[in-house]
Amino acid sequence: MRPSVVIPCFFKDVPFDSSVERISQIGYDACELWGWKGMDLASCKAALSKNGVELISLCTTDFRLNDPAYSDAWMKGLLESIDAAHALGAKKLITQVGQDTGANRAFQRKCIVSTLKKAAPILEENGITLMIEPLNTLFDHKGYFLWSSAEAFDMIKEINSPCVKVVFDIYHQQVMEGNIINNILNNLDLIAHLHAAGHPGRTDLFLGESDYRVIFDRIDKAGYRGACGLEYHPSMDAEESLRKAKEIYFS
Numbered sequence: 001m002r003p004s005v006v007i008p009c010f011f012k013d014v015p016f017d018s019s020v021e022r023i024s025q026i027g028y029d030a031c032e033l034w035g036w037k038g039m040d041l042a043s044c045k046a047a048l049s050k051n052g053v054e055l056i057s058l059c060t061t062d063f064r065l066n067d068p069a070y071s072d073a074w075m076k077g078l079l080e081s082i083d084a085a086h087a088l089g090a091k092k093l094i095t096q097v098g099q100d101t102g103a104n105r106a107f108q109r110k111c112i113v114s115t116l117k118k119a120a121p122i123l124e125e126n127g128i129t130l131m132i133e134p135l136n137t138l139f140d141h142k143g144y145f146l147w148s149s150a151e152a153f154d155m156i157k158e159i160n161s162p163c164v165k166v167v168f169d170i171y172h173q174q175v176m177e178g179n180i181i182n183n184i185l186n187n188l189d190l191i192a193h194l195h196a197a198g199h200p201g202r203t204d205l206f207l208g209e210s211d212y213r214v215i216f217d218r219i220d221k222a223g224y225r226g227a228c229g230l231e232y233h234p235s236m237d238a239e240e241s242l243r244k245a246k247e248i249y250f251s
Contacts, residue, residue, distance in 0.1 A: 017047035024051035066108035120161035131167035136175035165192035197232030
C-alpha cells in the first residue's frame with residue numbers, strides 16, 4: 001500500500017514547497033491537500049516535480065451536495081477544482097456531502113445522487129475521480145449527513161460511474177461502525193482511496209485501538225493498489241511521527 005501524507009495535518013504553518021521537500025526527505029512520494037484556493041498552483045506543481053512527490057488528491061470548494069439550493073455552487077466549485085487538479089497533476093478530488101439540513105433524509109439522499117449523476121460525465125471526460133466521504137458524527141463532524149459507509153456504497157452503485165467512488169476513512173468508520181476489514185474488502189470496487197488515523201483522538205496510527213498492520217496487510221492481500229492518506233494529528237514532532245509510521249507500516 002502506498003502511503004500519502006495529508007500535508008495540513010502535519011505542516012500547518014509551513015510553506016507548501018518546504019512541506020513537500022520534508023516529506024520527500026523522509027521517504028514519502030505522495031501527498032494530499034484539503035483546500036487549494038489562494039495557492040500558487042504553478043509553484044506548487046514545480047515543488048512536487050522537483051521532489052518527486054505526487055499529489056494524490058485535493059478537495060472541492062463546496063460541500064453542500066444534499067441541499068438543492070447549492071447545487072449550482074457545488075458544480076461551479078467542482079469545475080474549478082478539476083482545473084486545479086489538472087494544474088497540480090492530481091487524479092482525485094474529495095467532496096463532503098454537507099450537514100444534515102433537517103429535510104427528509106430520502107430527499108437529501110436523492111439530491112446527492114442527482115447532482116453526482118450530473119457530474120459523472122464531466123469527471124469521466126476529464127479523467128478525474130470524485131470521492132464522497134462518510135464521516136463520524138460523534139466527535140469530529142456532528143450533524144453531518146453521511147456517516148454510514150453502507151449508505152455511501154449504495155449511492156455509488158446507483159450513480160454507476162467509474163469516476164464517482166468513496167474515500168473510506170478507517171478512523172471515521174471505526175468510530176461509527178467498526179467491522180473495518182470486512183467493510184473494505186467487500187466493497188473494494190467502490191473505494192478509490194483510504195484515510196487512516198488512530199482512534200481515540202485522531203492521533204498516530206500506532207497509538208489507537210486499531211491494529212493497522214493487520215488492516216493494511218489484509219487490504220494489500222485483497223489486491224488494493226491505491227494509496228492511504230495519513231490524516232491524523234501527530235502526538236509528537238510531525239517528522240518523527242511520519243518516520244515512525246513509515247518504519248512500522250510501510251517499510
